[in-house]
Amino acid sequence: MQANPDGGKHRTKQPTNSMTTGAADAGRSPLPDPPYWQGAAVVGLYRLGFLVLLILAWFWASQSVQRNIIPTPWATAEAAVKLIGEGRLPDALLSSLSVYFSGYLAAAICAIPIGLLMGAMRPVGKTLDVFVFALSATPRVAFIPLIIVLLGLGPQAKIFVVFLGAVMPIIINTYAGVLAADDELIEMARSVGAGKGRIFLRIVLPGALPFVVVGLRIGATIGLINTVVAELYTAVTGLGGLLAVYGNTFRMAEYFVIVLTLALIGVVVTEILRLIETRLGRWRQRS
Amino acid sequence: MSAGGLPRDTAASVAQAVLLEGVSKSFRSGKGSRTEALRDVTLSVPEGKFVTLLGPSGCGKTTLLRIVDGLIAPDIGRVEVYGSAPRPGPDIGLVFQSFRLIPWLTAQANVEFALRSLALSRPDRQAQAHEYLGLVGLTGFAQAYPAELSGGMKQRVALARALACEPRILLMDEPFASIDAQTRELMQVELMRLWARRKSAVLFVTHSVDEAIVLSDQIVLLGPRPGRVVESLDVDLDRPRWAYDTRSDARYVELRRYLSARMRDLVLADPQSEFFQREPTSTETAAPENEPTASGR
Ligand SMILES: Nc1ncnc2c1ncn2[C@@H]1O[C@H](COP(=O)(O)OP(=O)(O)OP(=O)(O)O)[C@@H](O)[C@H]1O
Ligand SMILES: [Mg+2]
Numbered sequence: 001m002q003a004n005p006d007g008g009k010h011r012t013k014q015p016t017n018s019m020t021t022g023a024a025d026a027g028r029s030p031l032p033d034p035p036y037w038q039g040a041a042v043v044g045l046y047r048l049g050f051l052v053l054l055i056l057a058w059f060w061a062s063q064s065v066q067r068n069i070i071p072t073p074w075a076t077a078e079a080a081v082k083l084i085g086e087g088r089l090p091d092a093l094l095s096s097l098s099v100y101f102s103g104y105l106a107a108a109i110c111a112i113p114i115g116l117l118m119g120a121m122r123p124v125g126k127t128l129d130v131f132v133f134a135l136s137a138t139p140r141v142a143f144i145p146l147i148i149v150l151l152g153l154g155p156q157a158k159i160f161v162v163f164l165g166a167v168m169p170i171i172i173n174t175y176a177g178v179l180a181a182d183d184e185l186i187e188m189a190r191s192v193g194a195g196k197g198r199i200f201l202r203i204v205l206p207g208a209l210p211f212v213v214v215g216l217r218i219g220a221t222i223g224l225i226n227t228v229v230a231e232l233y234t235a236v237t238g239l240g241g242l243l244a245v246y247g248n249t250f251r252m253a254e255y256f257v258i259v260l261t262l263a264l265i266g267v268v269v270t271e272i273l274r275l276i277e278t279r280l281g282r283w284r285q286r287s
Numbered sequence: 288m289s290a291g292g293l294p295r296d297t298a299a300s301v302a303q304a305v306l307l308e309g310v311s312k313s314f315r316s317g318k319g320s321r322t323e324a325l326r327d328v329t330l331s332v333p334e335g336k337f338v339t340l341l342g343p344s345g346c347g348k349t350t351l352l353r354i355v356d357g358l359i360a361p362d363i364g365r366v367e368v369y370g371s372a373p374r375p376g377p378d379i380g381l382v383f384q385s386f387r388l389i390p391w392l393t394a395q396a397n398v399e400f401a402l403r404s405l406a407l408s409r410p411d412r413q414a415q416a417h418e419y420l421g422l423v424g425l426t427g428f429a430q431a432y433p434a435e436l437s438g439g440m441k442q443r444v445a446l447a448r449a450l451a452c453e454p455r456i457l458l459m460d461e462p463f464a465s466i467d468a469q470t471r472e473l474m475q476v477e478l479m480r481l482w483a484r485r486k487s488a489v490l491f492v493t494h495s496v497d498e499a500i501v502l503s504d505q506i507v508l509l510g511p512r513p514g515r516v517v518e519s520l521d522v523d524l525d526r527p528r529w530a531y532d533t534r535s536d537a538r539y540v541e542l543r544r545y546l547s548a549r550m551r552d553l554v555l556a557d558p559q560s561e562f563f564q565r566e567p568t569s570t571e572t573a574a575p576e577n578e579p580t581a582s583g584r
Contacts, residue, residue, distance in 0.1 A: 188387040191356055192452070193376030193404030202400065206391050283391040283432040 071253035076260070079253035088242070093261065096238035099155060100227040100265075103162025107219060110163075111170035112212060118171070119178020119208070120200060129175065136168035140226060144233045158230040158237075165226035166219035173218070177211025178204055213277045220269045228262065303367075304456045304488030305332035305355055310364030312350055313513075323513035324350040328364070330507050330516055332456070335486040339503040341493060341546065343554050347514025348492040349384060352458045355490060356381045369455060377404045380454035382462045386441040388433040394420060394444045395429040401448045419451040420444070422481060439470040443477075450481065456488040463498065475501055476529045483527060496546045500539055501528060508546070510553045511560075517553065 055073055062072040071079070083089040118125035118132075144161060151157040181204045189199045231240025239258055246255035307330050316322040324347040332338045340348050353359045354366055357373035366373060373379060388397050398416035407415065420429050423443040433441055442462055449457060463471040475498065482489060493499050499506050503522050510517040522542065524533060533539055554560050 184383070184385065184387050185389060187358060188381075188383060189400075191358060191375045191379075191381045192401040192448070194400075198403070203389065206389075284434055 068250070069252060071256055075253045076256045079251075080257045080260075083254060083257055089257065089261065092237075092239050092242050092258075096227055096231065096240065097265070099158045099230065099238065100162055100223060102155075103159040103227070104166050104220060104223040106159070107163045107166035107223065108170060108216060111167045111215070111219070112174050115171045115174025115212070115215070116178060116205075116208070118175045119181075120204070125175060125179075132168065132171055132175075136172060140164045141229060141233070144230070148234060153235040157234050158227070161230035161234075162223045162226045166223035169218035169222060170212070170215040173211045173215025174208060177208030177215075180211065181207050209280055210277065213273060213280065217270055217273045217277075220273060221266065224262070224266055224269070302334045303331045304334045304336075304369060305330075305490060306365070306367040307331070307351075307355070308365040310351075310354065310361045310366060312347070312354065312359070312361045325354075325361070326513035326515050328514070328516055330519065332488050332490050334488055336504045337482065337489045337491065337502055338505045338507060339491045339493060339499040340507050340509055341496065341499040341550070342509030342514070342517075343494055343511055343550060343557070343560075345514075345559075346509040346511035346553075348494075348509060349460055350514065351509075352381065352460050352490065352492060355379070355456075356458055377401070377452035378455050380449035380452055380457045382442075382445050382449045382457070382459040384460040384462070384464065386433070386438075386445045388441055388444055388448075390433050393430050393432055394425060394436070394447075397433070397444055398448045398451050401452055405452060415451055416447075419447040422450070423447045423477070439466050439474065442466060442474065446478070446481075453485075454487060456490065457482075459489065459491045461492050461494065464493070464495075471498075478502070479527065479529055494550075496543055496550060497534070499546070500524070500542050501533055506546070508549060508553075511557050518549070 058070070059073055062070040080089070118128055140161065143164060147157050147160055151160055185203050185207070186199055189203050194202070227238070228240040228243065231238045232244055236244055239262060243255065243258045243262075246252075246258065307328055310325055310328045311323070312325045313321045313323045328347075328351065330338075340351065342348055350359075354361050355368060355373055356379050357368075357375045368379060375381075388394075389400060392400065395413075395416055398419060399412050402412045402415055405412075417426070417429060420426060423446055425440060425443055425447065428436060428440060433444070436444065442465075446462065449459075463474050466474060479502065491499075491502060500522055505519065505521050507516055508518040508520075509515065520542075524536060524538060525531075554562055555564065557563060
């Protein structure tokens with residue numbers, strides 16, 4: 001894809017050739033655009049406000065529901081400090097993240113080429129897509145006993161559960177992205193003499209990219225869910241393990257810390273992918 | 288004005304850029320039925336001439352250009368571009384009805400994309416793309432993405448892309464149809480200036496009678512369903528036509544009245560048109576329809 005360091009905003013907007021100054025060139029606003037961070041700052045402020053509302057609601061719930069079921073935000077914060085200080089939270093986090101990222105990365109590396117191949121070679125796609133859809137509709141938890149038999153209870157089994165969860169949405173979305181290629185652009189490329197390879201690299205692939213990123217985002221979410229599922233169903237470790245331990249012993253403050261940590265991982269990963277998505281889509285008109 | 292069949296040129300020695308003989312093409316449509324897009328079309332574009340295909344919607348104009356570009360093959364008939372079967376590539380420039388710019392590439396990169404089929408070094412390619420963007424007056428917008436350009440500017444990028452390869456023949460499919468009337472007139476003048484620099488053969492498609500007369504050396508009138516050649520006539524107006532008020536020339540007025548009436552008859556006689564037999568065909572009282580009228584010249 002074309003990287004354009006000074007694309008978009010800072011550009012002379014005067015056509016240089018006066019002969020061709022048509023009506024179409026007129027009507028550009030003389031006012032400078034507001035700096036991009038202004039919009040971002042406002043949204044950030046709204047988000048912060050909503051977060052405060054959530055914490056207030058949490059506090060209210062902790063007071064009105066019968067005691068000890070919902071911990072106060074303060075008790076939760078104390079528990080977090082303690083868990084971090086003891087090193088239990090960082091250890092669990094590290095263990096979970098290594099499972100999560102291994103499985104997710106392996107899924108992305110396998111799924112994108114498979115999806116591209118299915119889209120680029122129609123017979124391959126038509127043969128495989130039914131099976132892909134069937135597999136993605138089957139709850140992956142159903143495979144866990146089989147995976148335990150084959151791979152045991154260790155990290156391999158966990159990574160494979162994550163992989164299975166993340167791989168399907170990435171394949172399906174990549175495949176859909178290739179199929180959604182713009183036929184008119186492809187015909188244009190053919191008409192200027194572009195071969196199959198150039199059409200795939202320069203038209204089909206960039207066109208499919210937004211779909212791939214959507215697949216990666218869905219895959220990231222399912223992968224995180226499956227990380228916890230794997231930690232609960234195989235050898236009890238990581239954040240999922242702590243979740244089970246604290247949940248079963250009614251240590252609700254600690255339990256809440258783990259839940260919030262998982263939510264935070266989800267937010268960070270999807271935000272990074274969203275950032276990639278907007279960077280790739282810079283050619284779209286700013287509104 | 289000379290109405291009549293082909294070949295129409297007195298000098299048989301004139302080299303033909305495009306030659307179509309007995310070309311037919313039909314498409315499978317919907318439930319097993321077939322749409323006959325073109326039936327037995329014979330026409331030619333002499334070297335260095337500006338020929339326009341004029342016809343109402345659905346008479347196979349786009350299909351014909353795709354055949355001449357070599358994008359699709361006719362069912363039967365002979366197609367030759369400079370003496371051999373057409374192959375899509377830099378020798379034949381095609382400007383599409385919808386601009387078809389690559390949205391994630393800048394104007395400059397869109398033009399360069401077409402130039403990649405030529406054996407040019409990277410700096411040469413960049414320079415040539417820049418030169419042709421300048422020719423259509425878009426030097427200041429070389430780094431703009433299509434989404435940031437107006438309709439007229441997009442079409443100019445598309446024109447620059449087609450011209451940059453310096454094709455031996457230029458095919459243009461209603462390039463100004465989706466542009467407002469004022470910009471369209473300016474674009475027509477600009478096209479004529481560009482064409483006057485280097486007279487390649489042009490096969491231009493339009494459904495606007497005025498556009499056809501203002502631009503062409505020869506007009507081929509097509510009729511719908513099936514698409515076929517109805518008539519072919521010469522335009523004997525002096526060039527350069529931007530230098531005087533073409534639209535008040537007596538020959539222009541006469542040609543315009545005649546072509547408008549023929550176009551109207553073709554639409555009224557088309558069973559698939561919503562205007563079919565809505566009105567008794569009135570060749571004599573053909574009033575100026577909603578074509579852009581002469582202004583600002
Ligand atoms: N790929 C295709 N598949 C099926 N039918 C087609 C195809 N291309 C064209 N046709 C049919 O052939 C006929 C002629 O189409 P074409 O697009 O060439 O007309 P046109 O003269 O360019 O029309 P317009 O002025 O609206 O652009 C139409 O009836 C159209 O439905
Ligand atoms: Mg058309």
